[in-house]
Amino acid sequence: MQTEADYYALFEAYQQGALAAPERASLEARLTAEPRLQQLYTDYLELTSTLHDYAERRRTRRTIGALHTAMLAADATVEEAPALKATVNPRLRISRTEQRLREFWGGHRATVGVAASVAVLAVFGTLLGLEAYRTANTPSAGGYQKLRLEMAQIRHSQQALINKVNTRLPGAEVPPVRESKYGGTGFALTADGYLVTSAHVIQGADSLLVEGRDHQRFHAETVYADQKHDLAILRIKDADFKTFGKLPYTFKAGQADLGERVYTLGYPREDVVYGEGALSARSGFDGDTAFYQVSIPLNPGNSGGPLLDAQGNLIGVVNGRDKDVQGAAFATKSSYLVRLVDSLKNRQPAAAYHLPHLNQLAGAGRPQQLKRLQDFVFVVKVYE
Amino acid sequence: MNTDSTSAALAADAQLIQAIRAGDERALSRLYRLHWPMVSHFVLQNSGSEDDARDVYQEGVMVFYEKVREGSLELSCLIKTYLYAVCRRLWLKRLTTKSRLHGVRLLDEEEYGPYLNTGAEDDLLEAEERDRRFATMSEALTHLGEPCRSLLEGFYLLDKSMLDLTAEHGYTNADTAKTQKYKCLARLKKLFFASYKEA
Numbered sequence: 001m002q003t004e005a006d007y008y009a010l011f012e013a014y015q016q017g018a019l020a021a022p023e024r025a026s027l028e029a030r031l032t033a034e035p036r037l038q039q040l041y042t043d044y045l046e047l048t049s050t051l052h053d054y055a056e057r058r059r060t061r062r063t064i065g066a067l068h069t070a071m072l073a074a075d076a077t078v079e080e081a082p083a084l085k086a087t088v089n090p091r092l093r094i095s096r097t098e099q100r101l102r103e104f105w106g107g108h109r110a111t112v113g114v115a116a117s118v119a120v121l122a123v124f125g126t127l128l129g130l131e132a133y134r135t136a137n138t139p140s141a142g143g144y145q146k147l148r149l150e151m152a153q154i155r156h157s158q159q160a161l162i163n164k165v166n167t168r169l170p171g172a173e174v175p176p177v178r179e180s181k182y183g184g185t186g187f188a189l190t191a192d193g194y195l196v197t198s199a200h201v202i203q204g205a206d207s208l209l210v211e212g213r214d215h216q217r218f219h220a221e222t223v224y225a226d227q228k229h230d231l232a233i234l235r236i237k238d239a240d241f242k243t244f245g246k247l248p249y250t251f252k253a254g255q256a257d258l259g260e261r262v263y264t265l266g267y268p269r270e271d272v273v274y275g276e277g278a279l280s281a282r283s284g285f286d287g288d289t290a291f292y293q294v295s296i297p298l299n300p301g302n303s304g305g306p307l308l309d310a311q312g313n314l315i316g317v318v319n320g321r322d323k324d325v326q327g328a329a330f331a332t333k334s335s336y337l338v339r340l341v342d343s344l345k346n347r348q349p350a351a352a353y354h355l356p357h358l359n360q361l362a363g364a365g366r367p368q369q370l371k372r373l374q375d376f377v378f379v380v381k382v383y384e
Numbered sequence: 385m386n387t388d389s390t391s392a393a394l395a396a397d398a399q400l401i402q403a404i405r406a407g408d409e410r411a412l413s414r415l416y417r418l419h420w421p422m423v424s425h426f427v428l429q430n431s432g433s434e435d436d437a438r439d440v441y442q443e444g445v446m447v448f449y450e451k452v453r454e455g456s457l458e459l460s461c462l463i464k465t466y467l468y469a470v471c472r473r474l475w476l477k478r479l480t481t482k483s484r485l486h487g488v489r490l491l492d493e494e495e496y497g498p499y500l501n502t503g504a505e506d507d508l509l510e511a512e513e514r515d516r517r518f519a520t521m522s523e524a525l526t527h528l529g530e531p532c533r534s535l536l537e538g539f540y541l542l543d544k545s546m547l548d549l550t551a552e553h554g555y556t557n558a559d560t561a562k563t564q565k566y567k568c569l570a571r572l573k574k575l576f577f578a579s580y581k582e583a
Contacts, residue, residue: 003570004566004570004573005563005566005567005569005570006566008566008569008570009562009563009566012566043573043577044569044573047569047572047573047576048540050517050518050521050576051521051536051540051541052540053514053517053518054518054521054522054540054541055540055541055542055543056453057446057450057514057518058541060446060449060450061442061446063409063412064412064416064442064445064446064449065442067412067413067416067417067445068416068420068438068441068442070413071413071416071417071420074417099434103428103433103434106428106429106431107428107430107431107432107433108431110431
């Protein structure tokens with residue numbers, strides 16, 4: 001019995017053609033006849049061919065490896081020879097560190113880009129978020145409300161009324177009414193046509209219309225607006241205007257006292273509305289000493305209304321309220337109004353400001369005071 | 385790319401393949417240098433290093449070269465496109481095994497055209513199978529132990545003659561060495577087939 005090794009010797013000789021003719025014939029015959037021997041031969045072939053291929057592969061690998069080295073070497077010589085600079089690979093010589101940096105950049109630039117964008121977004125998101133949070137929590141922006149009346153609120157109901165009238169009177173043409181955009185209150189400063197209101201009431205005004213209790217209308221123009229103290233001086237433009245009549249109140253140049261009973265008249269709606277309360281602080285919103293705090297319930301439209309004490313001295317001009325605090329309204333102190341009139345007098349000596357000197361309200365009962373007062377309080381309508 | 389330059393390039397490719405099949409090393413070298421910038425650029429673009437590019441490219445050229453030598457290469461496109469497809473596939477595989485992020489996306493260069501349907505996939509599968517066989521063989525040889533390993537490596541891998549090997553290993557004559565070789569071969573067979581079949 002032959003061993004496997006003996007068969008291998010036989011196979012090798014057979015493959016190399018070193019077997020004599022009869023031996024070869026007998027082997028071929030046995031290979032076809034014996035499956036075991038056939039299997040052995042197949043395995044032998046696979047083994048040796050694998051070995052040969054493996055040898056071939058190792059050679060190829062070496063060859064290709066050498067090709068790469070040769071290529072790099074050739075590139076290096078090309079790079080070193082200055083005359084041949086612009087040949088195959090016109091790459092400039094770069095240092096090892098730069099090479100690394102370039103590789104890093106080439107490999108990670110997408111990641112770096114994403115990281116940078118995230119960082120930028122995070123920074124701006126945080127900044128804007130904080131800013132928004134701060135503004136949302138700052139009391140000054142949210143709390144203070146200027147009491148200018150936006151006519152759009154009441155326009156709807158007004159329109160409904162007009163419609164009702166139209167349907168009642170078929171055929172009666174109603175001229176289109178141009179409605180004012182904003183409204184406020186104003187009061188007479190002098191008998192000869194100067195008025196006072198709040199500066200924010202007339203802000204952005206194209207034209208102003210002043211309307212009294214008796215529905216008499218005057219066109220007015222702005223003489224001066226003091227945004228800081230929220231005061232505005234208007235003058236009646238109409239040629240046929242003569243006088244308001246003698247003003248019954250005087251302007252207090254000093255400060256009013258804490259706890260004084262005060263009241264105001266204003267036009268938060270179509271009719272004049274009376275409001276009463278006490279002077280609750282001698283400083284206004286956020287501690288602003290140009291204003292008083294008063295405990296009078298006020299509404300949009302009250303802005304620019306007169307604030308009077310029990311004796312009928314005008315002590316302030318109503319202009320706003322604190323939305324966050326119950327019953328806290330604000331009024332500009334009359335001393336600032338007096339000072340403003342003085343400075344206007346100095347600037348334009350031609351225009352005379354005859355402030356009233358005689359208080360006709362002192363000592364009268366409140367209804368009598370109001371009866372006299374309401375002729376000097378007006379609606380200020382603002383058109384844009 | 386117009387038809388003229390395409391056919392010219394195809395003709396040049398055919399010539400190159402002919403030369404490589406004939407065993408012209410300079411042709412292989414020319415091919416190697418021609419397409420290296422493309423592959424190196426591709427790998428560097430896709431978060432690889434210079435060394436990665438070299439490995440991938442050599443692997444790719446190897447696949448191409450072995451197919452050419454076997455004469456079994458069926459090229460339906462330019463060599464450039466074929467190599468690009470092969471190297472792309474190889475690099476994609478490495479990237480997926482390297483990073484745990486599945487679904488790696490590669491930045492491709494449009495100019496290398498449709499790298500799909502180049503037959504590269506099949507060729508690569510074939511090459512992988514071959515790689516596995518060689519790896520098993522290498523392992524079997526290592527496990528064979530001396531003197532069998534150096535005897536067989538000497539004969540089959542290093543192309544030494546039996547006479548040289550007889551002298552090297554101190555056998556009395558070439559016949560003893562031959563007998564020894566066959567015994568070693570029988571042992572190698574067991575080791576090789578045992579691990580190759582089971583794998």
